[in-house]
Amino acid sequence: RxxxxxxxxxxxxxxxxxxxxxxxxxxxxxxxxxxxxxxxxxxxxxxxxxxxxxxxxxxxxxxxxxxxxxxxxxxxxxxxxxxxxxxxxxxxxxxxNTKKIAETSSLVERLSGVYMPPSTPIIGDNAFAHEAGIHVHGLLSHSGNYEILRPEFVGKRSRIVAGKHAGRHGISSMLDDLGLEPTREQLKAVAAEVKKLGDTGKVVSDSDLYAIAKNVMDITADDRVKLKQLLVVTGNTITPTASATLLVDGVEYKGSGVGNGPIDSAINAIRNVVNGFANITLEKFSMKAITGGTDAVADVTVAVRRGEKMVTANSVNGDTVMASVEAILKGMNRLLVESNK
Structure with a gap:
């Protein structure tokens, strides 16, 4: 042999x-x-x-x-x-098929329970994310300045993120994607607020940027999706179950869901309600405790998608279930607002 x-x-x-x-x-x-x-x-x-x-x-x-x-x-x-x-x-x-690399990587993460750090080459969340002002300026001028290959080659997309290193070119581009047109002075004010928030160590999500811009530009707009009621039941002898009632443009939608815990069941209930009026999916979910102890405050960040558009949203709450639901609803509202522009 x-x-x-x-x-x-x-x-x-x-x-x-x-x-x-x-x-x-x-x-x-x-x-x-x-x-x-x-x-x-x-x-x-x-x-x-x-x-x-x-x-x-x-x-x-x-x-x-x-x-x-x-x-x-x-x-x-x-x-x-x-x-x-x-x-x-x-x-x-x-x-x-390299265009399936990112999708396959995400599938392996979910099945194995081993998640890659954001800085992982090729497949990490930050592999094609740009924050620093000089990087974003160069990227907007020509993608080849800071990307040796197109992210679509591996099934990903370039994205500009807001943070303490962000410059006005990047923030202006992000606001343009959000359908906002600030004046030069308003843009400076938004950039200053973003840097201030980033200096605290907080991740500046798309919903955070939109909220900052709304405040600076004095824009009044109600959220299209509002939570009217959420009920979650869990215990050692029952399957965690949740029921949710949402108001969408004033119209009431109801749904329920089960899961492997209170957070999972609440998210499934929201997902089942949303399926009645929009095709919005939850792509990523992460949670961390800001403080210690049994009364720790939860910091939840999510990424939600509708078609080709994906946005991030964040919520902080002492109730882990409510932090999760609030973050998802923020992201949904951003997607629904943009779909009407």
Whole structure:
């Protein structure tokens, strides 16, 4: 039976060297039909990607990779990093549909329960997000200034975010997307408020930016979707259940939902109500405790989508269920307002 040459490493313990030395040893190993040299890479994604690419350059014909770099200990080499580098830098076709990379990554996150940091290359939430003023200005002038590949290539989109590093060009672009046209002085005032809020360490969501702009520009507009009533029942002998009543442009809509906990059931109830008047989906949900103790205040951030448009919203409340519902309703209102512009 033939043997196959393999060069495996443990997480990031080797010194940098020329991988072609290893490949030459494997290619010269004795044994008929040993198969093509392989490059398994159970190590940190950064060195793993670099060494995998170097090994392919040296003659490796197979690379062992994993979506999101999942694996024991420090994980395996990231599939998405290797595939994108091969396509963008080496013009090598792997047969993988790169436009499905982001969607597949999100699916693996949900199924595995292992979520990638926002700073993760290619698939992280911040991979194609731009905040700093000089970056945004350059991006708006030409996307190639700060993006070596189009985010659509991996199924993502560029986005400009507001924060303490944001400049007026970026905020002006975001307000334009929101359908607002501030004067020069109003734009300066909005930018100042955004920086002030960002300095506190808070994530400035789309709904926060809209609220700041409404206040500065003295815009009066009621939310189209309002929560009239929410009832959540949970316990050790029943399935968590929630019922919700929403007022949409003054019209009452009702719905209910079950889930694996009070928050999940409340969100499902809201989702079932919304399905009656709009196709809005919850894309991302995150929660953190601002304070300690059993009375901790919950800080919830969500991303909701309607068609091609996705917005972020945030809510802070001592009640974790209400913080979740309020954040979702804020995002829905932003999407519904924009759909009428």
């Amino acid at each position: 033939g043997r196959r040459g393999r060069d495996a490493q443990h997480p990031g313990h080797r010194r940098g060297h020329d991988p072609s030395d290893d490949l030459r040893l494997l290619q010269g190993a004795e044994g008929p039909d040993q198969g093509p040299p392989e490059r398994p890479r159970p190590q940190r994604p950064g060195p793993g990607t670099a060494n995998t690419l170097a090994s392919i350059e040296a003659g490796a014909e197979q690379a062992h990779v994993c979506i999101n770099g999942l694996g024991e200990r420090a994980g395996n080499t990231s599939l998405e990093e290797v595939v994108v580098c091969l396509a963008a830098q080496y013009e090598v076709e792997t047969g993988i």
